[in-house]
Amino acid sequence: xxxxxxxxxxxxxxxxxxxxxxxxxxxxxxxxxxxxxxxxxxxxxxxxxxxxxxxxxxxxxxxxxxxxxxxxxxxxxxxxxxxxxxxxxxxxxxxxxxxxxxxxxxxxxxxxxxxxxxxxxxxxxxxxxxxxxxxxxxxxxxxxxxxxxxxxxxxxxxxxxxxxxxxxxxxxxxxxxxxxxxxxxxxxxxxxxxxxxxxxxxxxxxxxxxxxxxxxxxxxxxxxxxxxxxxxxxxxxxxxxxxxxxxxxxxxxxxxxxxxxxxxxxxxxxxxxxxxxxxxxxxxxxxxxxxxxxxxxxxxxxxxxxxxxxxxxxxxxxxxxxxxxxxxxxxxxxxxxxxxxxxxxxxxxxxxxxxxxxxxxxxxxxxxxxxxxxxxxxxxxxxxxx
Amino acid sequence: xxxxxxxxxxxxxxxxxxxxxxxxxxxxxxxxxxxxxxxxxxxxxxxxxxxxxxxxxxxxxxxxxxxxxxxxxxxxxxxxxxxxxxxxxxxxxxxxxxxxxxxxxxxxxxxxxxxxxxxxxxxxxxxxxxxxxxxxxxxxxxxxxxxxxxxxxxxxxxxxxxxxxxxxxxxxxxxxxxxxxxxxxxxxxxxxxxxxxxxxxxxxxxxxxxxxxxxxxxxxxxxxxxxxxxxxxxxxxxxxxxxxxxxxxxxxxxxxxxxxxxxxxxxxxxxxxxxxxxxxxxxxxxxxxxxxxxxxxxxxxxxxxxxxxxxxxxxxxxxxxxxxxxxxxxxxxxxxxxxxxxxxxxxxxxxxxxxxxxxxxxxxxxxxxxxxxxxxxxxxxxxxxxxxxxxxxxxxxxxxxxxxxxxxxxxxxxxxxxxxxxxxxxxxxxxxxxxxxxxxxxxxxxxxxxxxxxxxxxxxxxxxxxxxxxxxxxxxxxxxxxxxxxxxxxxxxxxxxx
Ligand SMILES: Cc1cc2nc3c(=O)[nH]c(=O)nc-3n(C[C@H](O)[C@H](O)[C@H](O)COP(=O)(O)OP(=O)(O)OC[C@H]3O[C@@H](n4cnc5c(N)ncnc54)[C@H](O)[C@@H]3O)c2cc1C
Ligand code: FES
Numbered sequence: 077x078x079x080x081x082x083x084x085x086x087x088x089x090x091x092x093x094x095x096x097x098x099x100x101x102x103x104x105x106x107x108x109x110x111x112x113x114x115x116x117x118x119x120x121x122x123x124x125x126x127x128x129x130x131x132x133x134x135x136x137x138x139x140x141x142x143x144x145x146x147x148x149x150x151x152x153x154x155x156x157x158x159x160x161x162x163x164x165x166x167x168x169x170x171x172x173x174x175x176x177x178x179x180x181x182x183x184x185x186x187x188x189x190x191x192x193x194x195x196x197x198x199x200x201x202x203x204x205x206x207x208x209x210x211x212x213x214x215x216x217x218x219x220x221x222x223x224x225x226x227x228x229x230x231x232x233x234x235x236x237x238x239x240x241x242x243x244x245x246x247x248x249x250x251x252x253x254x255x256x257x258x259x260x261x262x263x264x265x266x267x268x269x270x271x272x273x274x275x276x277x278x279x280x281x282x283x284x285x286x287x288x289x290x291x292x293x294x295x296x297x298x299x300x301x302x303x304x305x306x307x308x309x310x311x312x313x314x315x316x317x318x319x320x321x322x323x324x325x326x327x328x329x330x331x332x333x334x335x336x337x338x339x340x341x342x343x344x345x346x347x348x349x350x351x352x353x354x355x356x357x358x359x360x361x362x363x364x365x366x367x368x369x370x371x372x373x374x375x376x377x378x379x380x381x382x383x384x385x386x387x388x389x390x391x392x393x394x395x396x397x398x399x400x401x402x403x404x405x406x407x408x409x410x411x412x413x414x415x416x417x418x419x420x421x422x423x424x425x426x427x428x429x430x431x432x433x434x435x436x437x438x439x440x441x442x443x444x445x446x447x448x449x450x451x452x453x454x455x456x457x458x459x460x461x462x
Numbered sequence: 463x464x465x466x467x468x469x470x471x472x473x474x475x476x477x478x479x480x481x482x483x484x485x486x487x488x489x490x491x492x493x494x495x496x497x498x499x500x501x502x503x504x505x506x507x508x509x510x511x512x513x514x515x516x517x518x519x520x521x522x523x524x525x526x527x528x529x530x531x532x533x534x535x536x537x538x539x540x541x542x543x544x545x546x547x548x549x550x551x552x553x554x555x556x557x558x559x560x561x562x563x564x565x566x567x568x569x570x571x572x573x574x575x576x577x578x579x580x581x582x583x584x585x586x587x588x589x590x591x592x593x594x595x596x597x598x599x600x601x602x603x604x605x606x607x608x609x610x611x612x613x614x615x616x617x618x619x620x621x622x623x624x625x626x627x628x629x630x631x632x633x634x635x636x637x638x639x640x641x642x643x644x645x646x647x648x649x650x651x652x653x654x655x656x657x658x659x660x661x662x663x664x665x666x667x668x669x670x671x672x673x674x675x676x677x678x679x680x681x682x683x684x685x686x687x688x689x690x691x692x693x694x695x696x697x698x699x700x701x702x703x704x705x706x707x708x709x710x711x712x713x714x715x716x717x718x719x720x721x722x723x724x725x726x727x728x729x730x731x732x733x734x735x736x737x738x739x740x741x742x743x744x745x746x747x748x749x750x751x752x753x754x755x756x757x758x759x760x761x762x763x764x765x766x767x768x769x770x771x772x773x774x775x776x777x778x779x780x781x782x783x784x785x786x787x788x789x790x791x792x793x794x795x796x797x798x799x800x801x802x803x804x805x806x807x808x809x810x811x812x813x814x815x816x817x818x819x820x821x822x823x824x825x826x827x828x829x830x831x832x833x834x835x836x837x838x839x840x841x842x843x844x845x846x847x848x849x850x851x852x853x854x855x856x857x858x859x860x861x862x863x864x865x866x867x868x869x870x871x872x873x874x875x876x877x878x879x880x881x882x883x884x885x886x887x888x889x890x891x892x893x894x895x896x897x898x899x900x901x902x903x904x905x906x907x908x909x910x911x912x913x914x915x916x917x918x919x920x921x922x923x924x925x926x927x928x929x930x931x932x933x934x935x936x937x938x939x940x941x942x943x944x945x946x947x948x949x950x951x952x953x954x955x956x957x958x959x960x
Contacts, residue, residue, distance in 0.1 A: 080763065083611060084604065085917040087618050090629040098913050102766035108744040108901055116896045118854055153855050221510060221887075226862045227869070228883035350781040350884035409499070409708065418508070421499040423707070436509040439829050440685040444692035446500065462499065462708060 121152055121217045124160070128211045129186060134274045138192040138240065139204050140178065143213060150184040154218030156251035157244040157327075157355070160187065161216040161411040166202045171402045173199045174357065174412050176329070177218065178243035178275075180250035190274060192240035216411055222327070222355040224248060224259070229325040231259040234318050236309065236338055238266040238330025242274050244355060245329065249282055249289055262290040262318050266309050266330065268297045292317045311341040321347045328352065332360040356414040359432045363394050363453055369430060370455065379454045384425065384461040397422070397429070397449040397460070408449055408462045415451035422449045427458035465733045467493045467704075468960065470724050472711045472750070473740030475503025475898075476942055477933040477949040479694035481738045483538050484953040486703035490960060493734070494698065494705040495726060501705075502691030503740070503898055504905065505942065507830070510885040513779030513837055514830040517889075518905070519687035520655075520821045520839070521549060521680035521793055523671075524943035529678030530602060531943045534950045539700075543693035545684035547826045552675060554791040555651045557800060558874040561644045564791055567679050569595060580645040590639045590649075593623045597666055598673020600624045605916065606951065629912050632668040633661035633802075643800050651795045654819055654843050655941060657771045657906045659802050664912040667939065674943060682792065682828050687942070694946075714739070714750045714930065721751075721929035736929055736960060738953070742900055742907070743922075743936040751927060760926045763919070769845075770910060770940070771809060772891030772903030776840040776865045779885030784836040788876040789822035796820060796871055811848050812860060814867035818842045820875070835884070838876075840868045846891035846902040861888045906940025923952055931956070 085091045130142040145151055159176045179188035194200045207213075222244060224233065235245045245263050252259050267273045273293055283291040294317075296307040305317065315321075326347060328338055335354055342352055363369040375394030382388045383406060391400040398410055398420055410420040415434035424445040431437065432451040441447070447460070471482040474496035486492040500506060504518040524531030525546060535541045552572070554564040563579055565572050569591055577584040600621060604614055618624065627635050632653075636646040650660040652671045660668070683689050699705065706726075714737055715723040723733035739746040744764055747756045780787060798804060798816045808816040824836035831837040852860045865888045869880055891903030898905075908914050916922065922937035933949035935941070 080759075080919055080921040082608070082917050082920050084614060084618055085915075087615070087625050088629045088917070089626050090912075091917075094629060094912050094915070094918060098766050098918055101768070101913065102762050105762075105765035106768055108748070108764065108769060115850075116892060119857065119892060120896055153858070155858060225886055227865050227886050227888075228880065348781065350882070419499070423705075438507050438509055438514050438685070438688055440507070440689040440692050443685065443689070444696055446692075461705070 126213045140190045155223035156247040157223035158218045158220040163214045176243040178246045180254045182254035190243040234326040235263045241329035260288040266294045311344045329355040380457045382459045397452045413450045420450045422460045422462040425459040427456045467734040469736045470734040471738045474501040477945040478740030480946040480949040481933045481953045483698040484950045486701045488957040497710045501695040505687035505691040507686045507688040515777040516686040523674040525681045526679035530947045540693045547682045549680040549792045551791045553793040555648045555795045563648045586639045594669045598669035601670045628666040635665045768909040769902040770904040775889045777887045778838045781884045782882040784824040792825045794820040907936035
């Protein structure tokens, strides 16, 4: 018997047959697959090297950046509604932001990212003001759970979008049209003024040409020429425009402050919470606005955050840890920046953090001290590790 | 010669954590390096909406009474950090229109239930389960005492049933005792915990599984397997161990044929006296090491082994209580028909799933679903090849179609599930490849037939390359009990010689 056989084996009936079979297999020699990591890259590349091909001015406040893979290869497939995390340098700081892909999953020679100016927003303004065709960018691969799942979403859906929240809706509509899907979609799209409506012409054209696509614009600040619907988008208006909701999956994407209100409106119409899906695209209530924030702790006051093996920084309590780390040149992995994807997970070795409502932590994370640093705020001096 | 650490452990899966905690607590300065940002490997969970999802743990064996895992986790100071829930039943097995049997986790109880469903088999059942118990307990005990070989040889020499039946296939032994295919089928339910169908799995391995779960009872963990892996990490850190997450080992550094450290991504080299690899055997010997440093016998042995199966899983968050949906048992095996070949075909194709294991974590809630809701995992055993053959562009569609077939099969025990889905996530062998870095997405290491038995692969646990040992389900049986216990025992022995 071979040297690797335990002496106990000899005592078993049939041991010789087993050894013979092992030897036969050894002689035939199986080749084991290559490294699992390499094999998976076409599906889930870690980094995409992108070049801006075109910049389209959608409205006064919004531009669409069409990006292609710098090496000309097709981009990885994605599901309409997913996003990529764009890595950007603003001044000295390297940071990232998530942008839903607004283009069609049928065309993989480009992704469109539709960016609206956010008042005071560092990255949106930077992109709109400085990025031009030919510029190079990098990003993570497509990611996110805000997409139509045929398993249980059904083929009659409603989408409530606000502002740039129309980006994933546009991708879903293009998906339906380009792939000839048998799915009905009703979009209720809220904008402040008529000239803020992104994709206005295309949406209206698609709605005219495709029976299954319905688009209603809802304006909150109508000018004298506006003849369409006027907000607020409340239960009554949703019900009048979308019709009965029973059984229809309802997607929400827009300014984070609106979600709680819209969910209440939908629920007041008898729509169950499980048929409502939100794209968590930022934090609704940063401290100290969150009522759970400990009143005695001043969010402006600084605490010391020590990163194992990489030094210490002084950080105001009210600043998300991820941003504070990036300000200081440290870059934990991150993608959604809204508490959901867990890529920014860090271990809290000592001290206490406050998590925004949006943090999708696991039960054991609280017990064993893991934090999602994009939505975690240092309440006390901290030591973290990542 | 000064080194950075006594030991470097590559990978924080069940086996890596167990090794690291054992060595650090034994006084060795240990660095644990993990590619992901979290400990556990397969022993982890993720969140969607209001639900947390268990990735891999269906039933934890080895925890009841003086179970092997219990002993190791006590010793590792981990048990006190966990809250465990004992399952009421062993499992429920259903073939729609053919059989529906729920077995208790009790030898006599199992005889009673099976005899009531299939009368006339009491004597054969009693004798059969006695052999199962003897063979199973022998294997569990023998593995713990291999260093006392002489004693073991003497003991085994007297166990004629163990010697006679141990290496035969489970199917052969069933055929010797029973004629009713339904009865044999119910007794074969745990095949998926090993990944080999009854006609390929050794009697010894099925006996080990049955004895483990009946003797030491099946358990769930509050907070799921992530609570267990985080608890092992905590014990390791409290003992002074160091961990680096988000760090991948690119190479094991050798000098004069001896492992002396690792090179991590970014190029840094860290030195040590001993490297413990929780990465798969083939990865460790042919990628992390230069094969020139690996004895040819080891490479030949790798060539004789076959890539084990992976799994396809549908994780479901359901907006209804478990009982209302039809889940009275945590562990449910569902198969379309009694013919093993049907399932064998399903493991290599994307035809509608012929088999699934439905685990409901809210028969006794583990805290993963909000009140009034429940979390259910549907898992089937599959090899990676049918999924690898799907063009990248069609992958999503293939996933959805396959998941729909799992839901169709589930209707037999829980017809209302489709109407109350709140969250659903699908993992295929490609997903397991991605998150676990396991070739073929293998969830139990190599194909575990008789040829894979530890009886014929002593070298698996030896330092074939000086300064390096392997711990993982590639060098011991798959599963929580086996990987954690084997790694801890191996490292205890190493403490004596390090
Ligand atoms: C869907 C599914 C269901 C299962 N069901 C059960 C069950 O019910 N009961 C049961 O007992 N078992 C079950 N298992 C099997 C069980 O989870 C495994 O056998 C066990 O967890 C394997 O542990 P491991 O330590 O060998 O491997 P892994 O858990 O895969 O750990 C390996 C670790 O090493 C890391 N790593 C690899 N290479 C490197 C590198 N170069 N550098 C740094 N890090 C690296 C990986 O990231 C990973 O964390 C299941 C598994 C799956 C996936
Ligand atoms: S970046 Fe996604 S959770 Fe923090």
